[in-house]
Amino acid sequence: MLMPVTHRTLLLNASLEPLCVVSVHRAVTLVMSGKASILETDGRELHSERTSLPLPLVLCLTRYVHVPMRKAVAPTRRTVLQRDNHRCAYCGGGADTVDHVLPRSRGGRHEWTNVVAACSRCNHRKADRLLHEIGWELPFVPRAPRGLAALMAGSHVDEPTWSAYLVA
Structure with a gap:
């Protein structure tokens, strides 16, 4: 099956907190090496000569990874x-x-x-x-995005299955 070029996978820490969005290639590498397990899939499968793997939409790391403070996202x-x-x-x-x-x-x-x-x-x-x-007024005070909003600012894919994992 041909893969859409823009497909991405949400990567969660072992504590189920969102870490980042990775490519399908990186997601498959993490699953095949035993570093992550698939939590959500859409039913499609990836096939090679000797194995097949569900297309991962959400992954969870098998071991907890400490993440230092994130750098602020630039206002582009x-x-x-x-x-x-x-x-x-x-x-x-x-x-x-x-x-x-x-x-x-x-x-x-x-x-x-x-x-x-x-x-x-x-x-x-x-x-x-x-x-x-x-005579204009702003309906809100502009602020820098924090937490999950900052994490998702770099992602242009809006995957419905991610919503359960991205609640604040």
């Missing part, structure tokens, strides 16, 4: 849109770009607390003005 266009659920912070519509609340031309920095998702129309209307100058 993709990660900001993900944090704000692709919704414009100003009108609530679909967002396709990001906006600096305090414009960079006025000393604003490119950091989580100053960047929000925005639609092109609102971004253009706001331009380099401050919110109070045009």
